[in-house]
Amino acid sequence: MDMQELIESLSPIEKKVTPFLSLQSFDEIIEKSGLDRVSVLRALEFLNSKKVIELKIEKKKIIDLGTNGIYYKKKGLPERQLLLIAEQGPVSLQNAQKQSRLSDNEFKAAIGALKKKALADIKNGRLIFTGDKSDIVKKSLEEQFIDLLPLEFDNISAEQKFSLDKLKDRKDIVIITEEQVVSFTLTKLGKDLVKEDLSKIDLIEELTSEMIQKESWKGKKFRRYDVESQVPKINGGKEHFVNQTIDYGRRVWTEMGFKEMKGSLIQESFWNFDALFTAQDHPVRDLQDTFFINSLGDLGKYGKVVDSVKKSHEQGVDGNKGWGGKWNTKEAEKLVLRTHTTCLSAKTLYELSKLPKEQRRGKFFAIGKCFRNETVDWKHGFEFNQTEGIVIDKDANFQNLLGYLKEFFNKMGFPKVRFRPHYFPYTEPSVEIDAWHPVRNEWIELGGAGIFRPEVTIALLGEWIPVLAWGPGFDRILMDYYEIKDLRELYGNDIKQLRNIKIWKK
Amino acid sequence: MTVVTVRKSEVKKIIGNKKDDEIDHILSMMSTAVERMDNDIIEVEVAPNRPDMLSEQGILRALKTFSGKERYSKINVNKSGYKLIVDKSMPKDYPYGISCIVKGLKFDDEKIKEVIDIQEKLGATLLRKRKKGGIGLYPLEKINFPITLKGLKPEEIKFRPLEFPRELNGKQILSQHPTGREYGHLVEGWGKFPVFIDNKKVIMSMPPIINSHEVGKIDENTKDVFIEATGTDYELLKKIMNIIVASLVDIGGKVYSMECVQINGKKENIPDFTPEKKKLNIENADKLLGLKLNDNDVKKLLGKMGIDYNKGIALVPAYRVDVLHEVDLIEDIAIAYGYDNLVPSIPEISTIGEISKEEIIKNKIRELLIGLGLIETSSYHLTTKEYQVDKLGLKNNLFIEVENSKTEYSILRKDLSHYLLKIFGENVDVEYPQELFQIGSVFGGKNGLEEHDSLCIALAPGNFTRLKQILEYFGKMLDLKFEISKTSNFDPYFIEGRVAEVKLNGKFLGYLGEVHPKILKNFKIKMPVALLEINLEEFFNK
Structure with missing residues (x-):
């Protein structure tokens, strides 16, 4: 940069500081320029980036007295105050505290300190001086240390470090602050610059509305900006990253022609389990695995579907076997936090059963929270997101099911998927979807799907039409995309993370 | 999901010397996903609908047919001429008992562990932590027939429970024996506890809690075993018995049935390996899977799953508990066809998407x-x-x-x-x-x-x-x-x-x-x- 360009790029504060640069002292510049510390430092940083000076900022840790420390330096540490009382002869703890006027915490700390140094002890609720007379006049290490403050952290002795560690644990006696030590040297360019007379240079700083209207900018030059310099970071408003992904999932399903299902998080066991042919003694219905609410729902409002579900459990459908045994209404009335969004699909089939036969078809989806009674750690949690889909069509088949799933997961960012046999109580055939993870070099499980069993479909819809159904988890996708290793981070609400996390770019 | 361990060397005897990822693929496609593979150990997941695969034998048996190496061979059953009588003194909520005999086994430590393991796994899964019943094995030579299953007052029951230093009565077993403490809640409130008693009035066990140490402990000298199952659901017990017996046959056992007489007078020879006949309409399979199969294809495919098929009728092995409906057979056809041979495809059904x-x-x-x-x-x-x-x-x-x-x-x-x-x-x-x-x-x-x-x-x-x-x-x-x-x-x-x-x-x-x-x-x-x-x-x- 030539001198002319350099001069044209100096901001007002740089211009103010430049004449004092030859003083080579930060503090003196502050004094002489009339600018505050922050402004001078900023000017020096600007000049540094223009290679006018070489700036050095070192950080120094300073140990100084805190608010209590200042007070104790005058009055003596609590243990000193207490020692002076104890020395007068045994005294009850209550009186000792009253006389010393120490707070509960100070009093406790003081007694602890004296006991440790074997200067006092408590016997029968009384404080007794057990030290030597000479101990009273002698200053403790902590007291000596307090007298010496402020000190530079890096320069203290091992003995002083010991005192510091003791005092640090006590409230506001010492504080450690960081100080900046600013120094600089002039470069060759700098030495030339300070020789220049800057007072005659008249550049336009801020272009004002008035200047534009009066055209007073004519014939003048604009001060040059350092367009490469750092600017302070800003933050914007943002949708929660989990919701961004869910929104995208919603869009993928609707683009494929699916209609959204909504429903409560609290459901009767009937919809969550029974309607899905989950036997009443199935282990998933234990308190161990599912959140139950101590309250019963009312199945009365659902009418005859309750009977047809009962029948499919006890006897099966169209001449086959069910689970046998007695189906218990009370068990089905128990309220749960839904363990899957599949309860919404079950309800949708029931709603369709009320329509004329030729209208009992369609494609539906849901994305929502589900629950399981689980401890919380990096890979477990009691809440998770699931995406649900059903296709009801007399011509739908198992290969179509694989087609929908493949398409969905391709769009969610998993180009390579595989299907393998699996088991769910309410689908047959059933399938598990794995995705190839190119970084981990292994298949990861994404979730399950299948065709609803006749015991489910006939009981809910009233007739046998293939219903393709799936309910993979969503959190795996989220964690993979956002590079989150710990499940708890999904709902940790660390504001810094929320501000900085990348957005869902699909 | 229950994890079952199989030896890689045994797997390779069936499918040949394949690489690890090929073994993984074959087992996964058979519905037993591989959890872990380590030297000779393969851990696979077995779903709750296939308790017949809860043992190494069960998995190998399935793999033999799945890989096309063998067709499923029928299990032969001879009559032993022995009897089990269930007495009406049994608890009302726990009325059933069945038993049979398997001979010619060679137990070593490994095999004993396996047998106990499958017993435990069936107890935990299909029998719902023994809520629906229990299973027991006994060295045959220590038992005198006929056997009676009856209810006795806890204080009348006296025997030395498995791995315990001394005799206890029924109540003491529940409070002092570790297994008694674990499962005692199951018999709580029953006035009488079930016991097996042999012809010499020796108490053999107190199901579903614990066997006698004297007559109910299998060791490396055991060659012939008496097996019993007791519980709440007769049909389920028969299935369980079939599952256990089938895996004992796989390790060389010969089966001898017993006549079991229930409280209601029903008599049946146990085990009964007559396959269950199930109708299968190929059109339904084609429609659900999107395939075009003929009779021969179906015969071949079901054969891979250990199921015989003849002109619209499938013969389901008696140890399978999961075939409730035709769709269960259709899934077996799909698994045999190979999920990776199916073609994912989206049909052109026009529907209109909508966000709520x-x-x-x-x-x-x-x-x-x-x-x-x-x-x-x-x-x-x-x-x-x-x-x-x-x-x-x-x-x-x-x-x-x-x-x-x-x-x-x-x-x-x-x-x-x-x-x-x-x-x-x-x-x-x-x-x-x-x-x-x-x-x-x-x-x-x-x-x-x-x-x-x-x-x-x-x-x-x-x-x-x-x-x-x-x-x-x-x-x-x-x-x-x-x-x-x-x-x-x-x-x-x-x-x-x-x-x-x-x-x-x-x-x-x-x-x-x-x-x-x-x-x-x-x-x-x-x-x-x-x-x-x-x-x-x-x-x-x-």
Whole structure:
């Protein structure tokens, strides 16, 4: 940069500081320029980036007295105050505290300190001086240390470090602050610059509305900006990253022609389990695995579907076997936090059963929270997101099911998927979807799907039409995309993370 | 899912010397996903519908047919001429017992462990932690036939339970023996406990709890075994017996049936390996799988799954418990066909996609608030009493509690407000202003079991005016006229005189106000906070 360009790029504060640069002292510049510390430092940083000076900022840790420390330096540490009382002869703890006027915490700390140094002890609720007379006049290490403050952290002795560690644990006696030590040297360019007379240079700083209207900018030059310099970071408003992904999932399903299902998080066991042919003694219905609410729902409002579900459990459908045994209404009335969004699909089939036969078809989806009674750690949690889909069509088949799933997961960012046999109580055939993870070099499980069993479909819809159904988890996708290793981070609400996390770019 | 261990060397004897990832693929496609592979050990997952694969033998048996190496061979059963009699003194809720004999086994430590293992696994899964029954094995030479299964008063029962130093009575077994303590709750309330007694009046066991150490312990000298199963469901017991016997046959056993007489007089020779006949319509299979198969294809495919097929009739092996319906056979056809041979395809069915109106409105609200620079947060639906009651100051009795939560999160959140305050408290060192919002379900209202969507906005530092501006702004954008008015009846965490109630169409939605400093202190917040929480249901109804 030539001198002319350099001069044209100096901001007002740089211009103010430049004449004092030859003083080579930060503090003196502050004094002489009339600018505050922050402004001078900023000017020096600007000049540094223009290679006018070489700036050095070192950080120094300073140990100084805190608010209590200042007070104790005058009055003596609590243990000193207490020692002076104890020395007068045994005294009850209550009186000792009253006389010393120490707070509960100070009093406790003081007694602890004296006991440790074997200067006092408590016997029968009384404080007794057990030290030597000479101990009273002698200053403790902590007291000596307090007298010496402020000190530079890096320069203290091992003995002083010991005192510091003791005092640090006590409230506001010492504080450690960081100080900046600013120094600089002039470069060759700098030495030339300070020789220049800057007072005659008249550049336009801020272009004002008035200047534009009066055209007073004519014939003048604009001060040059350092367009490469750092600017302070800003933050914007943002949708929660989990919701961004869910929104995208919603869009993928609707683009494929699916209609959204909504429903409560609290459901009767009937919809969550029974309607899905989950036997009443199935282990998933234990308190161990599912959140139950101590309250019963009312199945009365659902009418005859309750009977047809009962029948499919006890006897099966169209001449086959069910689970046998007695189906218990009370068990089905128990309220749960839904363990899957599949309860919404079950309800949708029931709603369709009320329509004329030729209208009992369609494609539906849901994305929502589900629950399981689980401890919380990096890979477990009691809440998770699931995406649900059903296709009801007399011509739908198992290969179509694989087609929908493949398409969905391709769009969610998993180009390579595989299907393998699996088991769910309410689908047959059933399938598990794995995705190839190119970084981990292994298949990861994404979730399950299948065709609803006749015991489910006939009981809910009233007739046998293939219903393709799936309910993979969503959190795996989220964690993979956002590079989150710990499940708890999904709902940790660390504001810094929320501000900085990348957005869902699909 | 139950994990079963098989030896890789045994697997390779069937499918040949294949690489690890090929073995993984074959087992996964047979429905037994590989969990872990290590030297000679393969751990696979067995689903609850296939208890017949809960042992190494079970898996190898399935693999033999699946790989096409063998067809399933029938199990031969001879009559032993022995009898089991179930006495009417058995507990009413636990009436059934069956038994049979397997001879010619060569037990070593490994095999004994395996047999105990499959017994345990069946007990835990199909028998629902022995709730539905138990299984026992005994060295045949120590037993004198016929055998009786009967109920005895606990104090009349006296024998030395397995691996215990001395004799105990029925009650003592429940309190002193480790297995008794684990399963004692199952027999609680039964006046009489079931016992097997042989012809010399020796008590052989007290099912479903424990065998006798003297006559009910298999060791390396055992060659012939007596096997029994007792429980609540006769058909289930027969299946279980078939599963165990089939795996003993796989390790060289020969089966001898016994005549078992139930309380109701029913007599049957056990085990009964007659396959179950199940109709199969190939058209249904074609339709459901999207394939075109002929009789021969189906015969071949079902054969791979160990199922015989002849002209529309499938013969399901007697140890399979999962074939309830034709679709279960169709799935077996699909597995045999190979899931990786199926072609994923999307049919051209024209339907119109639609997002729910609730989500559309919620997204609009989101967009408006984001435009104002607010950040959306997301929290658990479950929460702790500490935050709702102790810190926010809500009354203790308003919450919906979940039973037996494994964490301190034991109630459903009543509001989003406490979560936003908690977030402020956890982010005191993060740059201000912090302006947050959240949309989500909250629970429990005046009528108890209520669930609705709620919107919460919280500003730190914040004041009433700015928050009211925000509310009015988005009200205007959504064409909603909020009524914001003075109230003396408000949630206890606001400052009196700086809180208003928000209504829409005369319906109460929630409050808007500045949070009281004592509450801020509870949450360790150092900034003034303005807070708004309103019910969104009324928005959706419009």
